[in-house]
Amino acid sequence: MEIRQSVPDALSVRDIGVDGKFEMNAFERLLLRLDRRWIFLAMFLAVAVPLLCGLTFPEKVTPATKVVFDTIEAMPEGSKVVISFDFDPASAGEMAPMAAAFVRHCCEKKLKLYLMTLWYYGPPIMEPSLSIIKNEYPHMKYGIDYVHLGYKAGYQVAIRNAMSDLKNDFHVDHYGTAISQIPMMQGIDSLRDMDLFICPGSGFPGPQEWVQFAAAPYHVKMLIGSPGVQTPTILPYVPQQVIGMIGSVKQAAEYEQALIVKQPALKNRPSATEALRRMGPQFVAHLLMIGLIVLGNVAYLSQRSAGVQR
Amino acid sequence: MKRTLPLLIASAAGLVMIAAHFFPETQSWGDTAGKWFKILAAAALLLGGGNLLKLQLQEIAAQKPGWGYAAITAIAFVVTVTVGLLKVGVHPLEQFPEYAWSGDYSQNGSALWWLYEYVIRPVTTTMYGMLAFYVASAAFRAFRAKNLEASLLLGTAIVVLLGRTYAGEWLTQGISDDSPWSGLRVDNMTSLIQDIFVTSGTRAIKIGIALGVVATSLKIILGLDRSFLGSGSGD
Numbered sequence: 099m100e101i102r103q104s105v106p107d108a109l110s111v112r113d114i115g116v117d118g119k120f121e122m123n124a125f126e127r128l129l130l131r132l133d134r135r136w137i138f139l140a141m142f143l144a145v146a147v148p149l150l151c152g153l154t155f156p157e158k159v160t161p162a163t164k165v166v167f168d169t170i171e172a173m174p175e176g177s178k179v180v181i182s183f184d185f186d187p188a189s190a191g192e193m194a195p196m197a198a199a200f201v202r203h204c205c206e207k208k209l210k211l212y213l214m215t216l217w218y219y220g221p222p223i224m225e226p227s228l229s230i231i232k233n234e235y236p237h238m239k240y241g242i243d244y245v246h247l248g249y250k251a252g253y254q255v256a257i258r259n260a261m262s263d264l265k266n267d268f269h270v271d272h273y274g275t276a277i278s279q280i281p282m283m284q285g286i287d288s289l290r291d292m293d294l295f296i297c298p299g300s301g302f303p304g305p306q307e308w309v310q311f312a313a314a315p316y317h318v319k320m321l322i323g324s325p326g327v328q329t330p331t332i333l334p335y336v337p338q339q340v341i342g343m344i345g346s347v348k349q350a351a352e353y354e355q356a357l358i359v360k361q362p363a364l365k366n367r368p369s370a371t372e373a374l375r376r377m378g379p380q381f382v383a384h385l386l387m388i389g390l391i392v393l394g395n396v397a398y399l400s401q402r403s404a405g406v407q408r
Numbered sequence: 409m410k411r412t413l414p415l416l417i418a419s420a421a422g423l424v425m426i427a428a429h430f431f432p433e434t435q436s437w438g439d440t441a442g443k444w445f446k447i448l449a450a451a452a453l454l455l456g457g458g459n460l461l462k463l464q465l466q467e468i469a470a471q472k473p474g475w476g477y478a479a480i481t482a483i484a485f486v487v488t489v490t491v492g493l494l495k496v497g498v499h500p501l502e503q504f505p506e507y508a509w510s511g512d513y514s515q516n517g518s519a520l521w522w523l524y525e526y527v528i529r530p531v532t533t534t535m536y537g538m539l540a541f542y543v544a545s546a547a548f549r550a551f552r553a554k555n556l557e558a559s560l561l562l563g564t565a566i567v568v569l570l571g572r573t574y575a576g577e578w579l580t581q582g583i584s585d586d587s588p589w590s591g592l593r594v595d596n597m598t599s600l601i602q603d604i605f606v607t608s609g610t611r612a613i614k615i616g617i618a619l620g621v622v623a624t625s626l627k628i629i630l631g632l633d634r635s636f637l638g639s640g641s642g643d
Contacts, residue, residue, distance in 0.1 A: 132548070134545040134548075134549070137541070137544050137545045137548055138541045138544070138545065140544070141540055141541050141544045142541075145540070155573075155574035156574070157574075158577060158595075160595065160599070161599075162599070186532060187528065187529040187532045187533050188532040188533055188535060188536035189536065190533070191533065191536070191537070219524075219528075221514055222514065222521075222524055222525075222529075251446060251449070251450075252442070252445065252446040252449065253449075255442040255445050255446060256446075258438070258442055259439055259442045259443070262435060262438070262439050263439060266439050266442070266443065272512075273512070274501075274512075315429075326572070329602075330602075330606045330607075330610045331610060331614075333602065333603070333606060333607040333610055334607055334610050334611040334614055336607075346572065348572045348573070377573065377574065380572065380573055381573040381574055381575060383540065383544075384569045384570070384572060384573045384575070385573075385575060386544065387543070387544055387547050387569055388566055388569055388570070390544060390547050390548040391547050391548070391551045391562065391565070391566065393548065394547070394548045394549065394550075394551060394552065395551070395552060395553050395562070398552045398553070398554075399553070
């Protein structure tokens with residue numbers, strides 16, 4: 099009589115089946131009982147080796163990225179742009195290259211930058227972008243071409259207040275200088291006076307709050323940068339409330355590629371190719387994931403075909 | 409009165425915010441309510457910090473299993489608050505040298521800056537980076553094509569994983585964008601999945617969430633939902 103027993107977990111399976119014996123070959127036994135530390139080691143090597151070897155790939159600029167690039171490219175010189183750095187060190191791996199690319203592109207176009215953050219980790223996160231402005235675009239003067247408005251507490255209330263009346267929350271910049279003494283803040287009553295909003299953000303508050311409290315009610319022009327896991331939550335807003343979005347480090351790499359096409363000298367600048375360098379580890383890691391999924395299913399399907407049911 | 413007053417405050421604040429959104433004449437009321445919110449949030453932060461410290465100290469005093477972690481939490485909390493509030497290692501501003509605390513609390517080289525650069529940043533980055541390892545392990549152990557839905561999910565995952573790398577473009581580079589088969593290019597399939605399936609599904613979820621938020625907010629504003637008062641029973 100054929101015996102069928104339920105298997106509680108594929109990785110803790112015991113030898114069962116017809117007549118109480120299930121003959122697994124060595125490969126199936128290896129797959130089903132693989133210690134997950136081997137997987138961890140494989141993932142470590144998949145990320146470390148391409149990074150250390152400098153593996154990169156040519157990136158093709160997709161239409162979604164081109165929309166973002168063309169939006170900034172079409173801004174006239176001197177346009178006022180708010181960039182809100184709403185991410186923390188945890189997501190900086192994906193977001194920092196994105197934010198740097200936005201800042202670099204705006205500087206290339208000689209736009210007026212109003213930099214701020216809604217996260218308490220924001221000010222240190224903004225330092226690399228500020229270094230880009232100071233080191234690569236020394237002609238840009240603080241207070242005339244760019245201003246650091248600092249961290250604004252209050253989550254979405256800060257956005258709401260800033261869109262309504264700047265004097266509600268913005269009294270001094272990050273360095274303690276009164277707003278009234280900063281030339282580029284003259285005549286700015288609220289953030290509605292801005293020509294473009296760029297929000298590289300992850301989590302709360304972030305792109306969603308900017309859409310809900312700025313883009314949707316006031317119909318301002320907005321571009322979003324988000325990590326891969328948050329991209330699906332922002333997609334519904336494209337293209338009505340949000341003109342375009344850079345979602346994940348892949349699109350950040352495409353954006354960097356677009357900037358390099360515009361200015362080839364950036365190719366030799368490490369800070370301008372951060373996302374491109376991350377595509378090598380991503381390539382190998384994704385192939386590893388696919389391989390693990392396939393292997394896991396090979397083991398599972400061979401079990402099923404041998405007549406063991408869950 | 410102990411329960412009625414908070415209910416009245418919540419209702420009034422909610423109604424003011426709604427009015428401020430729809431009637432421009434009342435917009436300044438909403439701005440004022442926003443300022444009150446920030447003051448209350450700061451007070452809530454103090455309350456939260458105090459509660460955190462109290463819970464950790466209780467665990468240490470009771471010597472519960474794992475009380476060492478509570479000790480680490482308490483020490484980290486006290487040290488960070490102390491160095492931040494006292495501006496440890498912060499040099500005064502050049503224009504105000506006589507005021508010892510005139511410098512920015514997060515000045516480069518200060519103790520708080522050091523904590524951020526060498527403790528918070530590597531720890532948070534590591535926590536987030538570990539996800540890659542656990543996802544890989546979960547992919548091997550749990551992603552099984554048990555039925556049609558699971559198989560579709562697996563296939564979609566593989567297409568998107570390929571599409572997010574150069575591998576996707578390389579595999580189907582022989583199919584030109586003008587070809588009638590261009591929809592089979594991995595990068596085009598990834599865009600299709602994202603633009604059609606993901607967007608429509610997420611849009612539906614967001615509408616559902618928004619309706620739920622509206623319903624819950626109305627219940628709170630009208631005093632029907634009193635769970636925020638902290639008691640399980642209503643009056």
